[in-house]
Amino acid sequence: MSDVNPILSGSAQSIAAYQEAIEQSTKAVVQWLKQPEMYQGKSVAELRERIQLEFNAEGLGNQAAIERAVEYFLKDSLSVHHPQCVAHLHCPSLVISQAAEVLINATNQSMDSWDQSPSATIIEMKLIAWLREQTGYPAGDAGVFTSGGTQSNLMGLMLARDAFFARQGHSVQLHGLTGNLSKIKVFCSESAHFSVQKNMALMGLGYQSVTQVKTDKFSRMDLNDLQAKLAQAKANGEQVMAIVATAGTTDAGAIDPLAEIAALAAQEQIWVHVDAAWGGALLLSEKYRHLLNGLELADSVTLDFHKQFFQTISCGAFLLKDARHYQLMRYQAAYLNSDFDEEQGVPNLVSKSLQTTRRFDALKLWMGLEALGKKQYAEIIDNGVTLAQEVARFVATQPQLELVMEPQLASVLFRFRPQSGEAADVALLNQRIGDALLASGSANVGVTEADGITCLKLTLLNPTVSLEDVKVLLASVIACGQQLHNA
Numbered sequence: 001m002s003d004v005n006p007i008l009s010g011s012a013q014s015i016a017a018y019q020e021a022i023e024q025s026t027k028a029v030v031q032w033l034k035q036p037e038m039y040q041g042k043s044v045a046e047l048r049e050r051i052q053l054e055f056n057a058e059g060l061g062n063q064a065a066i067e068r069a070v071e072y073f074l075k076d077s078l079s080v081h082h083p084q085c086v087a088h089l090h091c092p093s094l095v096i097s098q099a100a101e102v103l104i105n106a107t108n109q110s111m112d113s114w115d116q117s118p119s120a121t122i123i124e125m126k127l128i129a130w131l132r133e134q135t136g137y138p139a140g141d142a143g144v145f146t147s148g149g150t151q152s153n154l155m156g157l158m159l160a161r162d163a164f165f166a167r168q169g170h171s172v173q174l175h176g177l178t179g180n181l182s183k184i185k186v187f188c189s190e191s192a193h194f195s196v197q198k199n200m201a202l203m204g205l206g207y208q209s210v211t212q213v214k215t216d217k218f219s220r221m222d223l224n225d226l227q228a229k230l231a232q233a234k235a236n237g238e239q240v241m242a243i244v245a246t247a248g249t250t251d252a253g254a255i256d257p258l259a260e261i262a263a264l265a266a267q268e269q270i271w272v273h274v275d276a277a278w279g280g281a282l283l284l285s286e287k288y289r290h291l292l293n294g295l296e297l298a299d300s301v302t303l304d305f306h307k308q309f310f311q312t313i314s315c316g317a318f319l320l321k322d323a324r325h326y327q328l329m330r331y332q333a334a335y336l337n338s339d340f341d342e343e344q345g346v347p348n349l350v351s352k353s354l355q356t357t358r359r360f361d362a363l364k365l366w367m368g369l370e371a372l373g374k375k376q377y378a379e380i381i382d383n384g385v386t387l388a389q390e391v392a393r394f395v396a397t398q399p400q401l402e403l404v405m406e407p408q409l410a411s412v413l414f415r416f417r418p419q420s421g422e423a424a425d426v427a428l429l430n431q432r433i434g435d436a437l438l439a440s441g442s443a444n445v446g447v448t449e450a451d452g453i454t455c456l457k458l459t460l461l462n463p464t465v466s467l468e469d470v471k472v473l474l475a476s477v478i479a480c481g482q483q484l485h486n487a
């Protein structure tokens, strides 16, 4: 072992090494931020060839390891803050979120037990209580920070499943799944996130358990079809364990009719989980908060702060309306949450989470809210929604572009359509535009499908992006499309 102790501690030597390493990394980030390109435009094959691991017995030392990370990782990273980087629900991050990461990482608290994260545990619980209040839930702290939307959706579906079995006197936790499982269904819209399917497979019920409800022309769950499919399920002897409504579908940003879905579900005692991974950002908005009316009726909610809350990855939350349902996943681990501790009122968040060791991601949201205040936070969220409306109006004026759908949150779905000559395959052409722009390093535009046909997508989360920036991007989409079409 080299004579330099590599562990972060209070020793003068360690503190000096820490400061040096952080300073070197920060300087590199500053250089990278100044880079004008969105991406250096290397292909998959080029990066495979270029990136070679160099683990040797002696070790390179911190400085060389950081230099190599700058060379092989940082320089070829995607500038998510770049105005032409608008493909996904992948946000640029708040400066305060970066500062929070420094604190989170250096302290390395773990949220599974109070003795590993004393102040952090209390902050997370208070933040969950605050999020519940914003949601319109009863006072309490049932909920937890998660790695993101997929995990939060898993928690909602798992508790829905176990509550469903519990009503029939069966504990899934103790005895596993039982009965005719092919009859157990989850309903969600055709536009719901694929994590519903993935999670149902993970939970042993398979993709076959997911019944997709049709959507209207705005990608919102169609209530008539929901009603018809619920009736059909009953007639088939199927049992619906949950309806997953979406507040902000991944592409269109559609918000399902939350209150109406909750009312239908209540008639049949069906659990409602709302995936508000994207639309949950409107909780902070004065202008658009009303779009989430009915969210408070859900049994559980997914929120995601590494989308339109501008937090670094990862940062999500799960909220559970009725804390008693947490009993369904309770586990007493003597070394973490002993009976004795719990009787003394020691909060050990492991009993609310699927994870054991867990990052203190809540700090980022807490510091973000304190630094920006609700007003500025709301402004940067609203900005994307308003920009999408402006961009849609502009797209509608462009003869070579077709607006696929009016925007609902901060995304715009559209297609390039060549004016001259017939495009043999408009879908393929649009796919190739997206790929070509990324390969050139100039822009990252989303490629997805609307009504089963490929289209392009701009996800306009970034509050520093202007309408002029988007016009530049659309001009390059048109130029690229025309070139590919003519070739």
Ligand SMILES: Cc1ncc(COP(=O)(O)O)c(C=O)c1O
Pocket: 089, 147, 148, 149, 150, 151, 153, 193, 195, 246, 248, 249, 250, 275, 277, 278, 304, 316
């Ligand atoms: C509506 C919706 N739900 C869930 C998810 C999954 O979230 P995560 O990627 O944080 O797991 C996404 C991701 O984009 C999403 O758009």
